[in-house]
Amino acid sequence: MTGDPWPWPTDTQLERARRVARSYREALESLNPGVCENIDRKVTEFGQEWIKPELDMAPEAWELLSARDLEVMVGVPASSVRAWAAKGRLTKRTSADGSPVYLVEEVRDLIAETGHRKR
Incomplete structure (x- = not known):
């Protein structure tokens, strides 16, 4: 295969890893929300809050x-x-x-x- 098939060509390796991790998280959440919540809590304790979507974040229109x-x-x-x-x-x-x-x-x-x- 030639070229990089990744659909977001400007992503860094870290951003790619985070996209993949979020995809797995979304799948787990749909299958077993309780287990997903436990893992979210644990990784947040480790300082990795980026994994869990922030549903209450509502930016102002002027931002x-x-x-x-x-x-x-x-x-x-x-x-x-x-x-x-x-x-x-x-x-x-x-x-x-x-x-x-x-x-x-x-x-x-x-x-x-x-x-x-x-x-």
Whole structure:
């Protein structure tokens, strides 16, 4: 096989590992929520809070977030956010550190318009 088949080419090795871990977590949660909750509790004790989705995180409409943060906090794939920006449907802004950020309100409007949510 030629090329890298990974669908998110900008992911680091750590981001790839986290995506895989989250996929397994979602599968376990659907099959056995109690066991998943126990594992979530244990890994949180070890300082690995990233594994459990934060359902109560609701960013303000005026906030500027990275595509990754929008994926976690709003529920739209980061790849969709980047694609929308590339097509001119979102305004790509620049954070203080030079990385791209997007207005939460614009992203929410596009989600409502397209019905596009993370699986």
